Amino acid sequence: MTDIPYKIYLEENEMPTSWYNLRADMKNKPAPLLNPGTGKPMTAEELGAVFCDELVAQELDETTPYIEIPEEIRKFYKMYRPSPLVRAYCLEEKLKTPAKIYYKFEGNNTSGSHKLNSAIAQAYYAKKQGLKGVTTETGAGQWGTALSMACAYLGLDCRVYMVKVSYEQKPFRREVMRTYGASVTPSPSMNTEVGRKILAEFPGTTGSLGCAISEAVEDATSHEGYRYVLGSVLNQVLLHQTVIGLETKIAMEKYGIKPDIIIGCAGGGSNLGGLISPFMGEKLRGEADYRIIAVEPASCPSFTRGVFAYDFCDTGMICPLAKMYTIGSSYIPAPNHAGGLRFHGMSPILSQLYHDGLMEAISVNQTDVFAAAEYFARCEGILPAPESSHAIKAAIDEALRCKETGEEKTILFGLTGTGYFDMVAYEKFHDGNMTNYIPTDDELAASIAKLPKTAE
Ligand SMILES: *Cc1c(COP(=O)(O)O)cnc(C)c1O
Numbered sequence: 014m015t016d017i018p019y020k021i022y023l024e025e026n027e028m029p030t031s032w033y034n035l036r037a038d039m040k041n042k043p044a045p046l047l048n049p050g051t052g053k054p055m056t057a058e059e060l061g062a063v064f065c066d067e068l069v070a071q072e073l074d075e076t077t078p079y080i081e082i083p084e085e086i087r088k089f090y091k092m093y094r095p096s097p098l099v100r101a102y103c104l105e106e107k108l109k110t111p112a113k114i115y116y117k118f119e120g121n122n123t124s125g126s127h128k129l130n131s132a133i134a135q136a137y138y139a140k141k142q143g144l145k146g147v148t149t150e151t152g153a154g155q156w157g158t159a160l161s162m163a164c165a166y167l168g169l170d171c172r173v174y175m176v177k178v179s180y181e182q183k184p185f186r187r188e189v190m191r192t193y194g195a196s197v198t199p200s201p202s203m204n205t206e207v208g209r210k211i212l213a214e215f216p217g218t219t220g221s222l223g224c225a226i227s228e229a230v231e232d233a234t235s236h237e238g239y240r241y242v243l244g245s246v247l248n249q250v251l252l253h254q255t256v257i258g259l260e261t262k263i264a265m266e267k268y269g270i271k272p273d274i275i276i277g278c279a280g281g282g283s284n285l286g287g288l289i290s291p292f293m294g295e296k297l298r299g300e301a302d303y304r305i306i307a308v309e310p311a312s313c314p315s316f317t318r319g320v321f322a323y324d325f326c327d328t329g330m331i332c333p334l335a336k337m338y339t340i341g342s343s344y345i346p347a348p349n350h351a352g353g354l355r356f357h358g359m360s361p362i363l364s365q366l367y368h369d370g371l372m373e374a375i376s377v378n379q380t381d382v383f384a385a386a387e388y389f390a391r392c393e394g395i396l397p398a399p400e401s402s403h404a405i406k407a408a409i410d411e412a413l414r415c416k417e418t419g420e421e422k423t424i425l426f427g428l429t430g431t432g433y434f435d436m437v438a439y440e441k442f443h444d445g446n447m448t449n450y451i452p453t454d455d456e457l458a459a460s461i462a463k464l465p466k467t468a469e
Pocket residue numbers: 125126127128155156244245246278279280281282283284285354398400401429430431
């Protein structure tokens with residue numbers, strides 16, 4: 014064995030003090046968000062009706078390379094960061110691969126995922142603006158939990174619209190959020206006009222993420238002192254998540270390590286974007302080269318089978334249009350889809366990079382994802398979130414390829430969180446009741462045909 018420790022931590026004084034804004038180094042900038050009514054780029058003023066002012070500024074800033082992390086956020090980060098960069102010695106040994114595998118583990122906080130990195134930033138700017146509170150939606154629950162933790166810390170009101178089916182299936186998630194003082198409403202609800210309308214039309218509906226977004230936005234815009242916040246996709250969220258990649262890079266440089274391959278799961282793209290940003294920056298500036306792989310579920314394949322076009326971010330079609338890889342906002346993953354990452358689109362930043370050939374994408378089947386999750390849990394000890402396990406699956410496959418060729422590549426992947434609240438999905442897998450659903454070309458074409466018509 015080498016002298017690389019199992020876990021590489023950073024000293025407090027080595028931690029990043031700024032987020033890195035990758036857009037500053039992108040020649041082809043991501044396309045602007047468009048107002049769905051006028052088809053014109055969203056102005057700061059328009060965005061300010063929904064989002065906090067400082068976050069709007071970050072959303073629109075494509076020139077400032079480094080944006081200082083406010084002292085208060087750095088203090089909060091210190092409670093659960095740096096997150097460990099782990100050398101997966103046990104996994105390497107079990108795979109008998111010459112590859113060196115590292116993972117950055119973001120599951121060491123109560124929310125169980127990387128989402129807290131952006132939640133605390135968004136709550137901080139809301140507080141700084143003198144707001145009373147924020148609203149949001151949550152599907153699986155990690156984002157809602159992260160946001161309630163951040164709001165509790167700062168003394169902000171937090172209103173979470175939780176997709177009804179998750180609300181009923183994941184009562185423990187709900188109670189964690191309530192422990193942190195959030196109010197959690199199953200969506201669709203009678204609280205909002207859009208919720209009442211949907212309930213009248215579909216009385217038995219168990220809800221959807223798109224519907225919960227519409228309710229959260231309406232709640233924020235109809236109450237004085239509230240704004241809406243979102244846990245992925247947006248440029249600002251990727252910016253906050255760069256703390257993952259910056260810490261990783263500092264930790265690796267301490268030991269003279271350079272990754273050859275960087276892998277991350279991709280739902281809306283925030284963890285992957287955060288992990289790769291500093292490395293991609295070097296690649297864009299011609300200082301280094303890396304192979305970067307996004308991993309998505311075969312049942313929701315926006316990169317690998319979608320189109321690069323303007324689309325709505327929500328099923329309710331009230332949010333701004335984003336130019337991204339999308340399989341259409343009306344696409345709803347099959348009910349047997351248990352592995353998360355169910356957003357129909359992808360971060361505009363990552364979409365542009367992928368379009369420009371700067372990164373690759375693959376899709377994987379959910380039974381293979383859970384098999385990889387179990388394999389990983391049994392040798393590395395950590396019970397991974399199904400989302401994270403997409404990256405595990407791809408990292409194992411790359412390591413096995415190295416075994417065939419004898420190449421000693423260094424593989425880095427993002428382990429975004431833990432899977433304690435996903436035991437129903439694990440149970441399905443163990444009982445042999447998990448199936449794979451791969452949409453047909455016709456299904457995708459039907460949903461892509463409903464994309465909004467824009468000038469482009
Ligand atoms: C939300 C989440 C993801 C996917 O979101 P991205 O924005 O694509 O990072 C991945 N892993 C975990 C554990 C999550 O909670």
